[in-house]
Amino acid sequence: MKKLDIIIPAYKAQGTILRTLSSIAQQTILDEIVVTIVNDKDGIGYEKFIDMFKDVMDIRELVLEENGGPGVARQYGIDNTTCQYFTCIDADDTFANAYSLQLLVKSADDNKEYHTIIGSFAEEHEGMKFVNHSNDMVWMFGKLYKRDFINKYKIRFNETRANEDNGFNTIIRLVSSETEKVMFLPDIVYFWHWKEDSITRINNCQYSYDQSFVGYVDNMIYAIKHAKKVKPFNNYIDMWAIQTMAQLYIYYYQTVKRDPRFTEQNYKKCKEYYKEIFKDIKEKFDKQVLDDIFAQTFTQQSQNTQDFVAEKTIYQFLEELL
Structure with missing residues (x-):
């Protein structure tokens, strides 16, 4: 069989x-x-x-x-x-x-x-x-x-x-x-397997800060909305959504540092995620919960932030996304 x-x-x-x-x-x-x-x-x-x-x-x-x-x-x-x-x-x-x-x-x-x-x-x-x-x-x-x-x-x-x-x-x-x-x-x-002309590697890894950023936002919005539809009372989904907002903050400033050609495009995608997902979720939690999740995410991503300093704190960044 x-x-x-x-x-x-x-x-x-x-x-x-x-x-x-x-x-x-x-x-x-x-x-x-x-x-x-x-x-x-x-x-x-x-x-x-x-x-x-x-x-x-x-x-x-x-x-x-x-x-x-x-x-x-x-x-x-x-x-x-x-x-x-x-x-x-x-x-x-x-x-x-x-x-x-x-x-x-x-x-x-x-x-x-x-x-x-x-x-x-x-x-x-x-x-x-x-x-x-x-x-x-x-x-x-x-x-x-x-x-x-x-x-x-x-x-x-x-x-x-x-x-x-x-x-x-x-x-x-x-x-x-x-x-x-x-x-x-x-x-x-x-x-x-290694492929020299892979889309993820050509043009100095442009894909990471162009198509991949856009695709990441689109798919996190899609995944979180679908998961909440089939499991509406699962608090883990909200926690993941908050963590994803912190990931996007880091990812955006990686773009600014490493390939600023896509800064405007990726900022718009951050605003889209904020509007579609994060805006409603953040109202459900007090600041201490947000602080804890943000801090945990930044600790996990510390190796990816060693070559730049973000111009704004995450709360300043979120305020501007309103």
């Missing part, structure tokens, strides 16, 4: 997807897997790769009617698959070893109260250097999701092209509870 859908969003990935599919072909539970390549309307297609692997795995290609970005492609894959579990892998990455998916599936099978199983992943940098990521709830890498839980809370990707994975996983974070939990595994199950 098939248990696990693997969804691969792909756009002009003909030069890298072979290694991705090869890492799937070596999995110990290959007979339990269905592989779906979602062609993000690249005009080329993946038929030759389907032909290459169809005798060893259950594999197919779906084609979007128009290009939508990786989040839209992943969502189309989720909507058009049916296994009880699903995971996603980018078309230029690989699973870490032959046991990666067996470990994720076994952890899900053996622990019914856990709806999401999160393995660790290794990020490759130039020169064969690797950075390990554990307990991550931003990227899609190395994660297994139980479809029943995703359907129960109507969790879907926002139709944006940046930070859409962060929005998806933030909803999961915010609607989890003591009876519906996330499991973190220390084992590395996924490799995020």
